[in-house]
Amino acid sequence: MKEKWWHSLVGYQIYPKSFQDSNSDGIGDLPGIIRRLEDLEQLGINMIWICPVYQSPMMDHGYDISDYTKIDPMFGTKEDLKQLISEAKKRGITVIMDLVINHTSSLHPWFQEALKNPEGKYGKYYIIRKGDGEIPPNNWRSLFGGSAWERIGDSDNYYLHLFTVGQPDLNWENEELRKELYRMINDWLELGIGGFRIDAIAHIKKDLSYRNLPPDGPDGLHAGMQWFRNVEGIETYLRELKENTFDRYDCFTLAEVDDIPEERLNAYIGENGYYSSVFDFCHCFHSQLDGKWKGHWKEMLADIRDRVFERQKKMEGKGFFCNYQENHDIIRVPDRFLPKEKQNFHSLSMLPVLYFFLAGIPMIYQGQEIGMTGYPREKIGDYEDLATYNNYQEYLLEGMTPEEALEKINATSRENARTPMQWSSEAYAGFSDVKPWFDVNPDYVTCNVEEQRRPGSLRDFFRKVTALRRDSAYEKTWVYGSFLPQEQETGQIWGFQRSYKGQELIVLVNFTDQPVRTVQAYLIRKVLLDNYERTEKPEQGRNTIMLRPWQALVFESDGSDLI
Numbered sequence: 001m002k003e004k005w006w007h008s009l010v011g012y013q014i015y016p017k018s019f020q021d022s023n024s025d026g027i028g029d030l031p032g033i034i035r036r037l038e039d040l041e042q043l044g045i046n047m048i049w050i051c052p053v054y055q056s057p058m059m060d061h062g063y064d065i066s067d068y069t070k071i072d073p074m075f076g077t078k079e080d081l082k083q084l085i086s087e088a089k090k091r092g093i094t095v096i097m098d099l100v101i102n103h104t105s106s107l108h109p110w111f112q113e114a115l116k117n118p119e120g121k122y123g124k125y126y127i128i129r130k131g132d133g134e135i136p137p138n139n140w141r142s143l144f145g146g147s148a149w150e151r152i153g154d155s156d157n158y159y160l161h162l163f164t165v166g167q168p169d170l171n172w173e174n175e176e177l178r179k180e181l182y183r184m185i186n187d188w189l190e191l192g193i194g195g196f197r198i199d200a201i202a203h204i205k206k207d208l209s210y211r212n213l214p215p216d217g218p219d220g221l222h223a224g225m226q227w228f229r230n231v232e233g234i235e236t237y238l239r240e241l242k243e244n245t246f247d248r249y250d251c252f253t254l255a256e257v258d259d260i261p262e263e264r265l266n267a268y269i270g271e272n273g274y275y276s277s278v279f280d281f282c283h284c285f286h287s288q289l290d291g292k293w294k295g296h297w298k299e300m301l302a303d304i305r306d307r308v309f310e311r312q313k314k315m316e317g318k319g320f321f322c323n324y325q326e327n328h329d330i331i332r333v334p335d336r337f338l339p340k341e342k343q344n345f346h347s348l349s350m351l352p353v354l355y356f357f358l359a360g361i362p363m364i365y366q367g368q369e370i371g372m373t374g375y376p377r378e379k380i381g382d383y384e385d386l387a388t389y390n391n392y393q394e395y396l397l398e399g400m401t402p403e404e405a406l407e408k409i410n411a412t413s414r415e416n417a418r419t420p421m422q423w424s425s426e427a428y429a430g431f432s433d434v435k436p437w438f439d440v441n442p443d444y445v446t447c448n449v450e451e452q453r454r455p456g457s458l459r460d461f462f463r464k465v466t467a468l469r470r471d472s473a474y475e476k477t478w479v480y481g482s483f484l485p486q487e488q489e490t491g492q493i494w495g496f497q498r499s500y501k502g503q504e505l506i507v508l509v510n511f512t513d514q515p516v517r518t519v520q521a522y523l524i525r526k527v528l529l530d531n532y533e534r535t536e537k538p539e540q541g542r543n544t545i546m547l548r549p550w551q552a553l554v555f556e557s558d559g560s561d562l563i
């Protein structure tokens with residue numbers, strides 16, 4: 001595989017509204033990020049992805065853009081962004097922006113024109129189709145609940161919005177629109193950013209028959225994913241997009257695409273794929289708080305392991321997934337993977353070891369490094385997110401009582417991951433000196449960055465993890481090494497071997513609260529990482545290993561000695 005500059009990235013995702021406020025308006029901003037660059041450098045990452053900071057009415061917190069060319073004043077100015085890029089560069093950190101081109105805000109001037117004249121130039125920028133009076137063109141359900149169509153006034157015209165009503169989908173069939181988007185993308189790349197995280201891109205192509213589908217819920221609608229995700233023909237647009245933009249800048253692109261059919265993986269993220277990398281969603285729908293896995297966290301973790309390993313084998317030598325456990329759209333990983341009473345230093349510190357040494361690009365989400373969690377709200381009004389409200393309504397419609405619906409929201413709402421970053425035990429967690437736009441988790445008094453600057457903290461362990469991932473003595477093996485599952489039969493160990501040019505590295509994690517002995521015998525040449533203090537020297541020779549509860553152990557082995 002040809003080596004590329006972005007292969008060794010270790011990322012950190014910033015949700016800017018909740019990261020650091022610098023001007024006392026209760027909202028995080030770009031100067032706030034600049035102020036925290038030192039902390040990020042200490043953490044050991046070399047790339048930051050910033051969720052959208054473009055001009056937006058914030059109906060979906062920035063994923064609804066009303067002017068692609070401007071930074072929203074809430075976040076600062078273009079000058080601030082330039083300064084962020086150059087300050088980050090001095091610390092060896094690349095800045096990646098979010099690119100939202102499946103839809104705009106309904107307040108975008110293009111859409112405002114489209115409303116006035118659906119048949120005109122800008123009407124063709126969006127997907128506007130005829131319904132029949134109050135009956136929309138078809139019964140697709142929006143990804144955020146309710147009909148995916150919104151009527152324009154009392155005309156027969158409806159516009160499509162796969163996300164909120166305030167996010168009309170763009171019409172990618174229109175070449176003029178596509179060219180306009182490419183120009184905009186190149187303007188941002190000119191500023192010196194390292195690339196983009198690309199939002200909702202799997203949805204840009206729709207099945208053009210727009211036919212009705214058999215209802216799959218009490219609302220009479222159909223979730224129709226196959227009609228608007230990875231639809232045949234999308235390849236033409238993806239190739240064109242890449243050739244007209246990303247290729248010209250050798251930038252890094254990370255796409256939000258779930259469920260890529262295996263035979264298309266190479267086209268997507270192979271050597272000349274449409275993107276550098278895609279997120280691997282394969283654990284996102286598992287939660288011990290809700291649904292099928294409720295109360296079965298051990299079995300759930302074993303299941304996730306098997307899926308992740310399968311994906312690793314599929315991608316081996318072909319390309320790079322982006323591996324992560326958290327983002328702004330899912331609840332925090334301690335909550336999702338572990339019951340509250342099982343959360344402690346050892347259980348939390350084994351979590352990053354599950355994914356950081358896999359093949360691919362590891363990403364940390366802000367606050368993950370200090371073990372931030374969600375917290376239950378007492379009323380639905382404490383949430384801000386429209387998607388969360390829509391879900392709540394759906395649960396009521398399904399027959400839940402308001403209490404039951406709120407309980408489910410507390411266990412599932414993505415907003416649990418969007419509470420302000422907990423920097424210190426000062427008022428408002430050091431995020432701001434005024435009341436923030438969204439309440440801070442009350443546990444900030446004990447769970448915060450200041451407190452975790454000490455050796456032996458979770459954050460300190462994350463630093464060891466990133467340091468080992470980027471240690472030049474081992475980096476090539478983590479990045480290019482082969483992947484071989486180990487100990488899968490135990491049901492308790494998440495283990496694998498990575499090897500490259502004679503170097504063999506072994507990762508063994510006991511993801512349960514019970515000790516367990518490995519089935520295979522290993523030769524420990526050198527311990528590289530351990531979330532328990534090792535007092536005794538590694539055993540001589542080849543032996544099975546007794547792993548303590550939650551123990552995460554990474555060591556260099558002697559390949560020839562492995563069974």
Ligand code: GLC
Nearest residue numbers: 060063100163199200328329
């Ligand atoms: C992506 C974003 C999510 C947003 C949606 C619509 O899934 O991650 O936060 O709401 O796209 O843009």
Ligand code: CA
Nearest residue numbers: 022023027029
């Ligand atoms: Ca601010």
